[in-house]
Amino acid sequence: MSGPAVSLRAVAKTYWRGGQPVPVLTDISFDIQHGDFLALMGPSGSGKSTLLNLIAGIDQPTGGEIRVDDVDIARLSESELADWRARHVGFIFQFYNLMPVLTALENVELPLMLTSLNRRQRREHAQLALEMVGLAERVGHYPNELSGGQQQRVAIARAIVTDPTLIVADEPTGDLDRKSAGEILDLLDRLNGDLGKTIVMVTHDQRAAERAHAIRHLEKGELSALEVAVSRPVTSEREGGG
Amino acid sequence: MKFTNIPFHYIWRNLLTRKLTTLLTAGGMALVVFVFAAVLMLEAGLRETLISTGQPDNVVVIRKSAQTEVQSGVQRREAAIVESEPNIAVDAQGDKLISKETVVLISQPKKSTGRKSNIVVRGTGAKGLALRPQVVLTEGRLFRPGSSEVIVGRSIRDGFHGAAIGDSLRFAQRDWTVVGVFDAGKTGFSSEVWGDSEQMLQAFRRTAYSAVVFKLYDPSSFEAMKTRLEADPRLTLELKTETRFYADQSEALATFIKILGTVLSIIFSIGAIIGAMITMYAAVANRVGEIGALRALGFQRRAIMAAFLLESLLLSLTGGVVGLLAASTMQWFQLSTTNWQTFSELAFSFSLTSGITVRVLLFSLAMGFIGGFLPAARAARMNIVDALREG
Ligand SMILES: Nc1ncnc2c1ncn2[C@@H]1O[C@H](COP(=O)(O)OP(=O)(O)OP(=O)(O)O)[C@@H](O)[C@H]1O
Ligand SMILES: [Mg+2]
Numbered sequence: 001m002s003g004p005a006v007s008l009r010a011v012a013k014t015y016w017r018g019g020q021p022v023p024v025l026t027d028i029s030f031d032i033q034h035g036d037f038l039a040l041m042g043p044s045g046s047g048k049s050t051l052l053n054l055i056a057g058i059d060q061p062t063g064g065e066i067r068v069d070d071v072d073i074a075r076l077s078e079s080e081l082a083d084w085r086a087r088h089v090g091f092i093f094q095f096y097n098l099m100p101v102l103t104a105l106e107n108v109e110l111p112l113m114l115t116s117l118n119r120r121q122r123r124e125h126a127q128l129a130l131e132m133v134g135l136a137e138r139v140g141h142y143p144n145e146l147s148g149g150q151q152q153r154v155a156i157a158r159a160i161v162t163d164p165t166l167i168v169a170d171e172p173t174g175d176l177d178r179k180s181a182g183e184i185l186d187l188l189d190r191l192n193g194d195l196g197k198t199i200v201m202v203t204h205d206q207r208a209a210e211r212a213h214a215i216r217h218l219e220k221g222e223l224s225a226l227e228v229a230v231s232r233p234v235t236s237e238r239e240g241g242g
Numbered sequence: 243m244k245f246t247n248i249p250f251h252y253i254w255r256n257l258l259t260r261k262l263t264t265l266l267t268a269g270g271m272a273l274v275v276f277v278f279a280a281v282l283m284l285e286a287g288l289r290e291t292l293i294s295t296g297q298p299d300n301v302v303v304i305r306k307s308a309q310t311e312v313q314s315g316v317q318r319r320e321a322a323i324v325e326s327e328p329n330i331a332v333d334a335q336g337d338k339l340i341s342k343e344t345v346v347l348i349s350q351p352k353k354s355t356g357r358k359s360n361i362v363v364r365g366t367g368a369k370g371l372a373l374r375p376q377v378v379l380t381e382g383r384l385f386r387p388g389s390s391e392v393i394v395g396r397s398i399r400d401g402f403h404g405a406a407i408g409d410s411l412r413f414a415q416r417d418w419t420v421v422g423v424f425d426a427g428k429t430g431f432s433s434e435v436w437g438d439s440e441q442m443l444q445a446f447r448r449t450a451y452s453a454v455v456f457k458l459y460d461p462s463s464f465e466a467m468k469t470r471l472e473a474d475p476r477l478t479l480e481l482k483t484e485t486r487f488y489a490d491q492s493e494a495l496a497t498f499i500k501i502l503g504t505v506l507s508i509i510f511s512i513g514a515i516i517g518a519m520i521t522m523y524a525a526v527a528n529r530v531g532e533i534g535a536l537r538a539l540g541f542q543r544r545a546i547m548a549a550f551l552l553e554s555l556l557l558s559l560t561g562g563v564v565g566l567l568a569a570s571t572m573q574w575f576q577l578s579t580t581n582w583q584t585f586s587e588l589a590f591s592f593s594l595t596s597g598i599t600v601r602v603l604l605f606s607l608a609m610g611f612i613g614g615f616l617p618a619a620r621a622a623r624m625n626i627v628d629a630l631r632e633g
Contacts (some may be wrong), residue, residue, distance in 0.1 A: 058538050058626040078540055086540025097535035097633065101255035111539045113247045158539075 003070055004031035005166060005198040006055055011064035013050055016185035028223055030216070034165075037192040037199045039209035042218035048202040049170055051218065055200060056089050056168040057081050069165060086114040090159030090197075095116050096151040098143040098158075104130060105139040108157045108215070115162065129157035133187060149180025156187055160197070167191065168202040173208050185211045246548035248541060253553045256525065257560075265520040268561035271609055274510040275565025279486075279602045280572055281503025283592035286397045292492035296484030299461040300373060303454040305473075310491065311345035312362070315450040319473050320477050321469035324454050329467055331457040333372060340456035341367035344442040348413040348435075350402050361398060362434040363413065365442030371424075373455055375574035382407045382422030385437050389482045390445075392437040393422035411435065414445035430488070455484070511609050514561075518613025522554050526621045531633015537626045547622035555607055555616020562606025569602075570594050 013025040024047040032038055033053075041049045053059035056068055057073045066074050068088065076084055091097075098107045108126040117125065130139055133153040143151050151171060159167055169188065175182035185208055191197045192213075201212060207217050217224035257264050296302075305325055308314035308419045316324075331339045344365035349358040364370075368387060371377055385391035392411065399405045399420075410417040417439060425431040439451065458464055468481040482490070526533070533546055572592040 053627050056538070058630075082537070082540045082542050084540075085538065091535070091538050093535065093630065095633075096530070097531055097630070099252060099532055099535075101259055102252060103247075106249070106251070110249070110536075113249060114540050 003067075005034045005036065005069060006032040006200070007013045007065075007067040008055070009065045009067075010063050011051075011054060013047070013059070013068060014062045015053065025054075025061075026222060030223060031131045032198060033201065034198055035192070035196050035210045036214065037188070038201070039212035040200065040218060041200045041204070041206075041209055041215055044204075046218040047219050052168050052170055052200060052202050056091065056166070057085050083114075086111060087162065088164050088166060090162065090164040090167040092152070092155050092159050092167065092170040092172045096148075096175075096176040097152055100143050103140050104135060104146065104154045104157075107143070107154055108161050111158060111162045125161055126157070129161040130154070132160070133157045136170055140208055142226045149182070149183055150174050152176065152180070152184050153187065156184070156191075160191060160195070165198060169198050171204065172201055173203065173205060181205070181208065204209065216222065229235070245552060246545045248536065248545055248549040250552075253549055253556065257556060260525070262562075263521050263524070267517050268557055268564065269356050271514045271558050271606060272365045272565035272568065273563025273582070274507060274514045274609070275562045275602055275606050275625060278503070278507035279566055279569035279594070279598060279603055280590040280592065281499060281507065282598045282601065283569060283572060283594050284503070284594055285500045286598060287590045287593040288496050288499065289489065289492050290593050292430070292488040293485050294376075294427075295431065295485070297374065297376075297457075297502070298483055298485045299395060299458045300484035301458060301464065302454055302482050302484050302487040303471075304452070304482075304487075306478045308480070311343065311453045312347055314345075314452050315456055315617070316342070316452065316479065317450050321451055321454050323474070323476060324456070324471070324479070327456075327467070327471075329459045329463055331422060331459045332371070337369065339369050339373055340454065342439055342451045343370065343453050344439050344446070344448060345413075345452040346442065346446050350404075350411065350413075353401055353403055359402075361402065363442065364393075364436050365439035365556075366436055367439050370436065370439075373457055374426070374431065376425050376427045376429055380425045382420075385421055387438050388440060388441065390418050390437065391417055391421045392418045392435050393424055394420055394436075395432040395434050396423060396425045397433045398435055399423050413422060414442075415426075416445050424445050436476055456523045457626075468613050507517060507605075515609050515613040518554055518558060518610060519617060521557070522550065522614045522617035523620070526550060526617045527555065529621075530624065530629050530631075532539075533621050533624055534626055534629030534631075534633050537624070538630065543622040546624075547618045550618035550621045551611065551614050554618065555610040556564040558610025558613070559607045560604065561609075562603050565606070566599065566602050 009029050011025060011028040012023070013021040015024060018029060020073070026049065040051060042048050048060065054061050055068070057076070061074055064074070071084065073081060073084060075174055099110065103109065105126050108129050109122045112122040112125055127136070127139065130136055133156050135153055135157065138146060138150065143154070146154065172188070172203050175224070176184065188199055188201065189211055192199050201208070203209050302311070303316060304311060304314035305316060325338065325340055333339055346363045347360050348363050350361050351357065352359045371379070371384070379393065380396070382393070383473045385393055395403050404411050405420055407420055407423065412418070424436070443449070443451070464483065471477060471479060471481055536546060537543070573594055575592060
């Protein structure tokens with residue numbers, strides 16, 4: 001793949017509240033390379049989630065251009081965008097957002113309903129994804145029968161089961177204790193290192209951010225001038241340590 | 243093409259998860275469906291009973307535009323012309339199966355209340371009984387032609403004074419001796435008094451019969467015969483098959499029941515639709531986060547719309563099936579009413595037909611669709627980011 005995985009040019013986002021414009025992002029331009037693991041940090045209300053949502057194609061910018069794998073997603077129709085997300089983006093949310101009435105396996109199978117896979121293939125793929133996150137024994141469990149960390153692992157399995165190029169995670173460890181958070185970060189590390197997934201993660205947690213290749217800070221609608229490179233510790237050292 | 247790519251078990255289990263709400267909402271719909279089904283079954287049962295009163299190959303001849311035999315008059319000369327028709331069946335003895343009948347309403351005190359109630363008195367010819375195989379003499383004997391003897395229907399014997407064998411009924415300034423009792427099943431004849439037609443004409447000082455009834459030799463030629471006789475300038479008569487004749491009599495009551503019942507059902511259904519709507523709005527409100535996640539995963543707005551609509555349709559179909567099952571038990575009950583045209587008592591039951599089943603299930607689905615539409619549209623209209631924030 002030649003160009004960057006994600007490329008933003010002069011991206012702006014303004015919300016309207018009670019007839020008043022609320023500029024959240026003013027002039028954002030940067031690239032994310034294939035295989036990058038980027039952490040977005042910044043104070044609350046600085047627009048981190050907004051930026052992530054724009055990159056993931058669940059929100060539309062009020063200005064500028066967003067290219068993901070050379071597709072100008074700001075120009076896609078809503079319906080095309082939904083199809084695009086189903087094929088290219090894996091979502092990880094702070095509160096997991098699993099379907100409570102579906103088992104772990106059925107939750108992971110859900111995005112595969114939008115593919116041409118048949119029932120048996122869907123089962124196999126979902127099973128494999130759950131094995132990858134270490135939940136092979138929990139396939140038949142409902143979300144309320146799982147711990148927060150386990151639920152987030154199911155959500156990660158759901159995010160990778162369609163084999164997307166880009167994974168977006170909005171505070172994936174925000175609701176977890178330190179040990180579970182460590183496990184989730186290890187997993188993201190593996191997705192990035194072993195499977196080569198491009199990951200964009202919003203976090204408040206400095207420790208979580210340090211697991212990424214790079215950190216960008218958002219403040220008052222603007223991105224920190226420079227990418228802050230972080231010395232990246234070897235994964236194995238972290239394992240078991242949390 | 244699938245209705246929605248959201249899995250069916252997601253929709254179904256969401257209904258099961260909120261057991262109480264589902265039960266109450268479906269229960270409300272079941273009640274409405276029950277009422278609607280019961281009314282349609284009542285109407286069907288009434289029509290069936292009145293239609294079974296008649297024989298399809300019997301023809302009733304009455305005066306043009308007369309609704310009933312009581313209102314009708316057929317002159318002797320007209321009756322003779324009809325009798326000379328070749329297309330009339332004959333019995334083993336070679337006699338034509340035709341009966342010139344005199345039908346009069348009289349008033350007699352009822353056993354139960356002591357108050358007077360209307361009874362149909364039918365003067366028949368010799369073949370009156372042979373024309374109606376559903377009428378069976380169960381006690382005593384037939385009246386002798388030319389005498390003041392009568393036989394009475396089972397309901398008359400049970401319901402009125404002086405109607406047992408050996409008793410005599412007084413009407414038209416004569417005493418009529420009861421010599422027999424007949425059973426005509428669920429048909430209207432069970433509520434009649436039968437005697438000799440010529441005697442009735444004399445006693446009631448009439449010059450014209452009320453109707454002529456005959457059995458067709460060739461039922462397929464009825465239409466041609468009807469056209470010809472009704473156009474005959476010597477006659478002012480109308481021909482109907484007996485089945486049609488009684489069906490027409492039931493029309494007014496059946497239509498009334500149907501209209502009243504449908505109006506009631508529609509009014510009740512508004513309540514049930516509002517119930518479904520509240521339930522589905524609550525379901526949507528409780529699952530905002532799930533809706534946001536589904537949309538983020540790539541499910542289209544129309545898939546969300548379809549999923550919630552399907553949920554509402556399932557809810558109402560459940561209610562519909564329960565209501566229909568409850569209504570089907572009504573088939574075991576018997577009802578009676580007054581036939582508005584002859585004012586004789588009429589016994590009938592609820593009847594569940596396949597047409598009613600289909601209509602009732604469509605009705606329940608319509609309630610689910612109307613009740614679920616706005617909530618489903620709200621779910622589909624949600625902004626993904628807002629839904630994810632709220633949830
Ligand atoms: N739909 C909306 N309408 C109006 N204003 C909005 C809307 N969504 C977000 N905002 C505003 O945009 C700003 C940025 O929101 P955003 O959720 O991106 O912040 P954040 O950096 O993710 O914060 P946090 O760390 O608290 O999650 C906030 O001031 C917020 O109030
Ligand atoms: Mg945020």
